[in-house]
Amino acid sequence: MALVNMKEMLYHAYHNGYAVGAFDLVSLDFLEGIIDAAERCHAPVILSLAESHFEYFDIELVMPAVVAAAKRATIPVAIHLDHGESIESAVQAINLGCNGIMLDSSQQALTDNIKTTRAVVDMAHACGVPVEGELGYVPGVEGEDAERHPGEVSYTTVTEAKDYVTQTEVDFLAVSIGTVHGRMQGKPKLDFIRLQEINDALAIPLVIHGGTGLSDDQFQQLIGCGVSKINYYTSLADKAGLQIRDNANTNPHLGYTGLTTGIRNAISVEVERCIRLWGSANRAEELLSQCAPWMPVEHLIIYNVDGITEQQANTMMQQGREILSTIPGVLEVVTGHAVQDDASYRYTWLIRFCHPAVIESYRTHPEHVAFADTLFRPVAGERISIDYQTS
Numbered sequence: 001m002a003l004v005n006m007k008e009m010l011y012h013a014y015h016n017g018y019a020v021g022a023f024d025l026v027s028l029d030f031l032e033g034i035i036d037a038a039e040r041c042h043a044p045v046i047l048s049l050a051e052s053h054f055e056y057f058d059i060e061l062v063m064p065a066v067v068a069a070a071k072r073a074t075i076p077v078a079i080h081l082d083h084g085e086s087i088e089s090a091v092q093a094i095n096l097g098c099n100g101i102m103l104d105s106s107q108q109a110l111t112d113n114i115k116t117t118r119a120v121v122d123m124a125h126a127c128g129v130p131v132e133g134e135l136g137y138v139p140g141v142e143g144e145d146a147e148r149h150p151g152e153v154s155y156t157t158v159t160e161a162k163d164y165v166t167q168t169e170v171d172f173l174a175v176s177i178g179t180v181h182g183r184m185q186g187k188p189k190l191d192f193i194r195l196q197e198i199n200d201a202l203a204i205p206l207v208i209h210g211g212t213g214l215s216d217d218q219f220q221q222l223i224g225c226g227v228s229k230i231n232y233y234t235s236l237a238d239k240a241g242l243q244i245r246d247n248a249n250t251n252p253h254l255g256y257t258g259l260t261t262g263i264r265n266a267i268s269v270e271v272e273r274c275i276r277l278w279g280s281a282n283r284a285e286e287l288l289s290q291c292a293p294w295m296p297v298e299h300l301i302i303y304n305v306d307g308i309t310e311q312q313a314n315t316m317m318q319q320g321r322e323i324l325s326t327i328p329g330v331l332e333v334v335t336g337h338a339v340q341d342d343a344s345y346r347y348t349w350l351i352r353f354c355h356p357a358v359i360e361s362y363r364t365h366p367e368h369v370a371f372a373d374t375l376f377r378p379v380a381g382e383r384i385s386i387d388y389q390t391s
């Protein structure tokens with residue numbers, strides 16, 4: 001299990017002068033290409049899923065593959081929701097296995113941005129999950145994602161950044177200092193003085209969106225000013241597109257698998273270039289030795305019921321599965337009946353929390369309290385309840 005806490009990962013990068021790549025993925029080819037490159041380079045990596053891309057795939061189907069890839073990896077991995085649009089999508093992402101959340105309310109007025117972000121931070125921190133906020137606005141210029149970021153650039157100011165971070169308690173801050181989402185037109189002018197001032201004032205890992213198209217020396221300067229996470233997508237999409245066009249030109253009769261051959265490798269080559277450039281190569285071992293693995297907790301209850309029929313017990317369990325699985329930090333709710341007729345306890349709940357912090361936030365969550373007090377505890381007096389840290 002090489003899933004790690006993203007906060008520990010980014011603070012390691014921040015204190016050791018390198019940046020971790022957060023690569024947005026839209027298919028299994030992207031996922032495998034990113035992981036292959038990080039493994040080759042012995043580098044930490046962030047598997048990033050942008051909410052605006054959920055129209056291309058079903059996030060509920062893709063996340064199990066992303067979690068499996070992270071668990072199988074030998075390098076430190078975090079799974080991140082990029083540009084989350086609401087608290088509901090942040091909860092969904094955490095419950096599907098994301099252990100980092102970016103909430104993008106950067107287009108809102110400062111006070112609204114603070115309010116929305118604060119609500120997400122409270123929810124996510126109660127699940128042990130760190131949050132990236134964004135202040136200022138990074139627009140799109142050209143490329144397949146550019147239209148998703150309409151409007152004019154708005155630069156992050158030091159005063160607002162201090163205010164925002166103090167009031168929201170975000171763990172990382174995405175700043176706007178001249179980068180754009182999508183392809184660059186010419187060499188962008190980045191405001192490094194502003195960035196250094198923000199870094200001096202905040203002393204927390206900073207994030208750059210719109211990594212595509214920056215020059216090698218710009219990346220070095222960004223990292224020198226506290227940037228510890230670089231978001232990168234358009235270049236990967238362009239490399240994949242180029243590979244498909246090359247395949248089609250070589251043989252116009254190719255089908256799907258022929259046309260998509262080589263995409264994984266093309267992405268992997270570009271990700272490796274970024275990893276080496278941003279200084280995260282060969283950091284995996286040290287980072288793994290310094291941070292605790294990200295491990296779920298199993299909340300196990302075994303119980304007998306009194307005063308209700310088997311059918312009513314089944315209905316109660318079905319209601320529980322529906323209600324409890326929506327509580328932040330709950331990865332899975334399983335109910336069961338004893339296989340042996342003479343078992344001491346006839347029923348079970350097995351609820352998987354993403355992090356030990358959820359033991360407390362789940363216990364006091366209003367939906368859990370209401371379910372437990374009205375539907376469960378009155379009929380299940382005879383029960384044993386234990387939380388297990390699992391690996």
Ligand code: 13P
Nearest residue numbers: 182209210212231233234
């Ligand atoms: P690019 O598409 O410009 O690389 O930016 C990606 C990004 O910032 C995703 O959040």
